[in-house]
Amino acid sequence: MQDLKIPEHLAIIMDGNGRWAKIQGKPRIAGHSKGAEVVRDIVKYTSRLGVGYLTLYTFSMENWLRPKDEVGFLMELLEEYLKGEISELNNNNIRLTVSGRTQLLPEKTQAVVNEAVENLSKNTGMVLNLALSYGGRSEIVDAAKQMAKLALQGEIELDKIERDEFGQFMYHPEMPDIDLLIRTSGEIRISNFMLWRCAYSELFFTDVLWPDFGTANIDEAFEEYNRRVRRFGMTDEQVAEDNE
Template sequence: MLDKLLRKKTVENQPSISDRLTKVKSRTIPSHVAIIMDGNGRWARRRNLPRIAGHHEGMKTVRKITRIANDIGIKVLTLYAFSTENWKRPKMEIEFLMKLPGEFLTTYLPELIEQNVRVEMIGNFDALPLHTKEAIVKAIEATSNNDGLVLNFAMNYGSRLEMVKAVKEIAKLAVDNQIAIDEIDESLIESRLMTSHLPEPDLLIRTSGEVRLSNFMLWQLAYSEFSFTEVLWPDFDESCMLSAIEEFQMRNRRFGSVEGDKEV
């Protein structure tokens, strides 16, 4: 009985989401947060539900995390929605995943517009089904004048494919004598990436306990802080997001500089 009372008291003494949000906003806020949304299938399996139920629940989490990211003051939120490798999944699951952008954007587009959120996408757009492309284009156009949070969906995205595309473009410039070999540097490569107009991510979050990058923004994440959590994406809520930001704010980012006897 005493243990239960102590546990209850501990929960009651925890700061509210509102209080934590206020504190987070008083400190350094990551400009760009990237999230690998993982664990939808496991969430469904633990409940004896089909995998698509997990993806549908995960869509609701996208809404919650977009709202809290906007409240925090994050400038860019990039969500890994569908990778170039995900085409290997069962056909029925792929078809459902391709319908989700339309469902999400149709349902929440008025809210995104009201919150001054601008929708963008990185990835191989041309290979997407027509109905998926139409939903994405509609959202991009409807929010194009918004200047708040950029909600950037990585859809049919693969980092290696992105870098190969950049190398081919630069090689063509060299072949056409538009640039000299000595002009090829990091800035030129970055200018050819799909994220060239965005700041590099300050923080990467991956849910579900997996600790790998899965071909996601390999160039851009060179000096990002990583946060891995066991929480499955459908269960990742505002408190989890704040915890990741709070952890980020405790880190000392030196970008290779020397501090005392330590060098990173």
């Protein structure tokens, strides 16, 4: 990874746990458990590489439609991960944030999440952002509601709201846009994930199922990221001048 440009904000749609379990002849929950082990390795590795923000699509708004026993297991798995990894995250100077309608999480899960966020709040290294009970459209709707409320109270002028101003109402407005989005399992879509911050993201799709994903796959994605030319609407000549 020497001399490679490292994305400031990396996001991963961790897909394929269920298919991995089916191939292995195991129940779906076995795939989720194996996936959680992969999270541990990827978080440590990306932190060492110098990634500033790592957002993991942990549980979507649509995931609430899954069978109740599976949802319950996922909540317990999240609690176990946070409790078990808090010391290691702290040792690696990693700060934790969450994005989403977390008020929908079970009270016990909310308490564990909030405690972990608080315990890691003073760290200054990579930010691990968990997208929990998250939907890209929901985030935009929530931002619009906040903005409308302030407008009705006369605290903001609608005519002065532009892209940057609206972005301040998104979850964690201090987070930069996503530079690189990785999706595992061969699906080629973003599934309502970080629609606002993915406006100019580089997209990397891999057939590797999440439980089989490893540090070598991160290296592969970063190498591809470095081969891309990010124009942001500019010409090649303008990009070359900007990079001088």
